[in-house]
Amino acid sequence: MSSSETLPTVLVVDDEVRSLEALERTLFEDFDVRTAKNAAEAEAILEQEWVQIILCDQRMPEVTGVQFLTQVRERWPEVIRIIISGYTEADDIIDGLNEAGIYQYITKPWTPDQLLRVLRNASRMFNLQRQNELLAIELRMLGETAETTVEKRKARLRDRYSDEDGIIRTKDSPMNAVCQTLRQIAAYDLPVLITGESGTGKELAARSLHYNSLRWNKPFVVENCGALSDELLESELFGHKRGAFTGAVEDHIGLFERADGGTIFLDEIGEVTPSFQVKLLRVLQEGEIRPVGSNRTRKVDVRVIAATNRDMDEEVRLERFRKDLYFRMAGIVVTMPTLEERKCDIPVLADYLLKQAIRELGKTAKGFSQEAVACMTRYQWPGNVREMQNEIQRMLVMASDNAVLEANLLSPRVLQAAPEEDISEITLLSEFRGSLKERIEKLEARIVHETLVRNRWNKSRAAKELGLSRVGLRGKLERYGLEKADQSDMLETGRDKISEEA
Missing domain, CATH: 1.10.10 (Arc Repressor Mutant, subunit A)
Known part of the structure; x- marks a missing residue:
């Protein structure tokens, strides 16, 4: 420890002088040691100095160590209290734990390494207690403000999805019919299946449903079902108990439980295996989950919105997806159009994605040239909005600051797109x-x-x-x-x- 740091103060209380000297010699390098031969001397020191730890002998002439530390607990509850004794009667230990709130009971003969390890841990415990108290005070002072801030953010988020559905489009966009459907079904607590190609905005549609529903101020959680194995997906969705499998070192709360009262969005639902489909069907039918490694179920109140880029009717026909699960999830089916089907949205969508990229990447641009917009409109965008987002980010990175993004910044596949075939x-x-x-x-x-x-x-x-x-x-x-x-x-x-x- 550097000379500029203050050593934690330890008060050693023992009626035997040789014991006091031995303890002081062991501790003086790591602690600021104060000694007392009886309870009265110890109280006088406590009233004058800021003590973090008391190391007290159990057998003393006037009062026992437990009796003295019980009094200390009432007057100086923040001090870490440790008993040291050559006697190990069970009653003493129990009284020490219950009445005096003893942190540790050290038996004689002790070793220097053992003693130092216990006191260093006690010092860390004292510091953690102090930090916890300060945090508690801050939270009490800021609790109302924090709660108000969270509610305001939720309200702003809801307003965004209420006014714009979160989906950028023109007045004549084919997406308008989809957004109208989303607004109509949002308030009804029915499961929804959103279909469409990758990158068409299925998660945005799910968020629009949630923030326009009666559950808008409750959690909205997302899981990509196609990215995990059955075992990991079961743990993520339903949770697990400590020791349920290798690596489960603590209890884990699943997403269904975290979303209780709100909405869970299961993306790529068509990728789950038939064996996991059975487990998911039970959750949807019974409204309850069972964490991995637990024999008890828990009730959950969750609205399920699922999404897939597969043809689910074909998947059911080929028996790759359970029919009963499909009809359980597809209370209402909403299909997202491709970007090719909503070319009129490309100019306004490109401007929106550019502003978003500017915020994220910290670069500036004056917009797109007419040629660049014409090329983007002519391109078919097989990756839909996600592909356009990546392309615009690339253009912004390659361009000079505060420049107009010209067509020559586009990728060759976009730049060399053939004219639309339907133009005679x-x-x-x-x-x-x-x-x-x-x-x-x-x-x-x-x-x-x-x-x-x-x-x-x-x-x-x-x-x-x-x-x-x-x-x-x-x-x-x-x-x-x-x-x-x-x-x-x-x-x-x-x-x-x-x-x-x-």
Whole structure:
């Protein structure tokens, strides 16, 4: 211990002088030792000094150690009390534990190592008690404030899901019908199965259901059932008792019990094995759980929302999923549309995800260029919203601070996405007006522009693809005003220039 640290104070009480000297010699390096030959001297020291530990002999002339420490317990209850004695009568030990609140009973003859170990532990116990008292005071002072803060946060969270459903979309989005269904069924305590491809926002839909239900101020817990083995999933959902299996060193409360009164969201429910399906069915039927290693059940009041990207009707038909469990969980089925089915949402969703990425990554950006948005809208997004989120985070990391995110920052698979197949040639050409020459030039400008974007403005590659020389491509760029320096407006500039020349 450094010289700047204060040693904990130990009061040694013993009527034998040689015992006092031996104890003081053993303890003086680690403790600030005070000695007393009787209870009266000890009380005088306690009244004058701040003592953390008392080491008291049991057999003393006027009062026993237990009797003295019982009085100490009443006046100085925070002091750690230890008895040291050459006698081990059971009655003394019991009285010491019950009446005096003895921390430890040390028998003579003692060894220095044993004594130091006990007193060091006692010193740590004293410090922990003091910290606990301070925390208790702080909690009493802050309890009302903390409770109010938590309630305000819950209310804000509920308001968000009540006003926006937590799902970003446009006024004409195909997602509107889904959100309307979620609002209609939220208040009814029925199980819901949410289906849809990965990344379509099934967990967001589940949260919307919870925060618009009567359970909104109770817990909402999530478990990915496809990520765990049967044994771990059973422990996570239902809990376990200490010693139930190797590594179970303490009791564990399962998610069903933690969600009592609230909602549990079981994601990837289609991945659970048939053997675990039986256990889950029993919980849903009986409304009670049994922790692993326990022979007692516990009642729980939980609303179950499940989700899967599998075709559950097909899974039931192939007997990979129990029919009775399926109908127990699918009280109401809600299907989430893919991002391909809600392309109109891509611009507003991209802006939202960009703002989210800016907050998380600590970088700045001025938004997307028109080309970047056009490329993202054209891409099919097989990974749905989650894939778009990753793509936007990547663009933000690769871009300079406070820059417009251009199309050349997109991944090749997004940048080189083929035009939508359902756009017919007639629809495409109907966008152009004017003479035949004007229409051909406008179409040529679009082809040149699209080729440059797809090749990340590498003019050599673009010229090769178009069958032009670099000089020929440069002439097209000058003619149509296609310069990368002003990508957001260059297509319109090119059209205007064509019109002027015509």
